[in-house]
Structures are given as structure tokens and as C-alpha cells.
Amino acid sequence: MANGQWYPADWPDRIRALADGDLVPVEPRRAATVMLLKDTAAGTVVHMLRRRASMAFAGGAYAYPGGGVDPRDDEHQIHWAGPTRAWWADRLGVDETAAQAIVCAAVRETYEEAGVLLAGPTPESVVGDTTGADWEADRAALVARELSFAGFLERRGLVLRSDLLGVWTRWITPEFESRRYDTWFFVAALPEGQRTRNASTEADRTVWIRPQDAADGYDKGELLMMPPTIATLRQIAGYGSAADAVAAAAERDLTPVLAQARLVDGQIVLSWPGHDEFTKHIPTGGASR
Secondary structure, eight states, X not given: OOSOXXXXXXXXXXXXXXXXXXXXXXXXXXXXXXXXXXEETTEEEEEEEEXXXXXXXXTTOEEOSXXXXXXXXXXXXXXXXXXXHHHHHHHHXXXXXXXXXXXXXXXXXXXXXXXXXXXXXXXXXXXXXXXXXXXXHHHXXXXXXXXXXXXXXXXXXXXXXXGGOEEEEEEEOOTTOSSOEEEEEEEEEOOTTOOXXXXXXXXXXXXXXXXXXXXXXXXXXXXXXXXXXXXXXXXXXXXXXXXXXXXXGGGOOOOOEEOEXXXXXXXXXXXXXXXXXXXXXXXXXXXXX
């Protein structure tokens, strides 16, 4: 490979089926992922995990903590701090119920997969170390969906800190993909006193890495990534601190990025608007990389 871009082997066949009208697109599931940042002497670094090679989708690819919305994230008893649900609804382009669910998913998934919790006992505070056995029991219950996020916050007497998040971009899985997600990418700074750990059963490695170093690894074909991951790495690489990146999120364009596929001169041309580097030319007789 010239770089570390990954896409499923069945995409060419599915693209052809969609073009021929033989494939009905799957409705995308709402999801959220978080680029967790911290400042070091060597510069700002981002927390990434490597999906297990055995995973059916994007096995071996580097990504950020994240996942789908739990239907219970729509519950209205979430204790909330920061911009209102109405503000988030306007920013995310959804209604207030969906806005709460998406923000909750971002915070919940970061805790489930990285052990980092963007919540505190008051609207101005954040919890400290969350590595104790009692915290781990609650985290495991969240992962197993034995405990709702609202119930977790209520039990702990915690307030979700939506003000610690900035929404960065939105990508929607292509219409020809069998697993589709409408994903909002967030940025957040690692709270003081907390530390990450590999808490995800879907990952075999986690790293803190400078965004530019990760992008260089992708360009050399050493690190496998999907288009949204490398695109966001390139975007955040120029910021001097985690706070700068979070502040910049307020001005980001959230027009969804959705891949397009068309037939040109006997080839399938796969492209992501605004991201020319990901354009692929796939012969109609089979896949190419």
C-alpha cells in the first residue's frame, strides 16, 4: 500500500449493486467518537486505540474511543452542565433528544473504552482517578448495558460536563456499506488527575501519539486507518495545545462527509467530498488498493 488506508474487500461489489439498484442502503446508526488530547513536553498528543485484527470491520486499524448511541442515552434525567441541550441541538443539527444522546454517547464511550470520565460532582469540577475496583465494576456494567449512563451518573451523584467537549466534524458511512454510522467526532482535553487505559475489548493496543507522527505513519503504510481518522489527525496536527484544538471546534463546519461512488470509463471512482486524497479508482472486474 502507498499509505495505510483501509476499506472492506466487498465494497466494489456493493458499490456496483447500489449503482444497479439492487442494494437498499442501510439506515445509519447515530454514533460518537472522541479525540482525547493532552499536552506534553514533545507537543500535544492524541489517544488512539488499535482494533483487534480479528474484528470483522476495520480489524487492525487505528481509531479513537467511540461507538453507537445507546437508546437509553435519550433519557431526560441526565444531570447536565455546560451549553444547553438546545445549544447542542442547533450545533449538531438534530433535535434536543438526539443531541443529548449523541453527547452522552461521546462521554460514555470515552469512559467505557479509555477509562476517562468527563463528569464531576458539580458543574465546575471533574472526577479524579477512576481506576479503582468500584469504578471498574460500574464501567463493566455500562459496557454490558446492565447499567444506563443516566443511572450511572445518578448513582455517583455526577454531572455530565458537556462544556469539556467540542464537536469537530461529522462523517456518515457510505450508502453501500453494510454497517453504517452517522458519527460526530468530538475533541476533549484529558482531565487533570485522570489517565487512560486499554479498557476496550475491541482493541489490542492503545497509544498516545502526536497527530503528525500518526499521520506520517499512515503515509508510510505503517499505521492502518480509515478516511475519517487520518483526515481528523491532519486537521488537529497544527494546534499548539489541547485547549487550542477544543476552542477551535466552535468554528468547525459540520456539513456531513458522505462518500460518493460513480462509474467512469469502466472503473468505480470512490471519493469523499473535500478529501481528494482518499479517491479510489476500482476496476469493475475486482478490487484494487
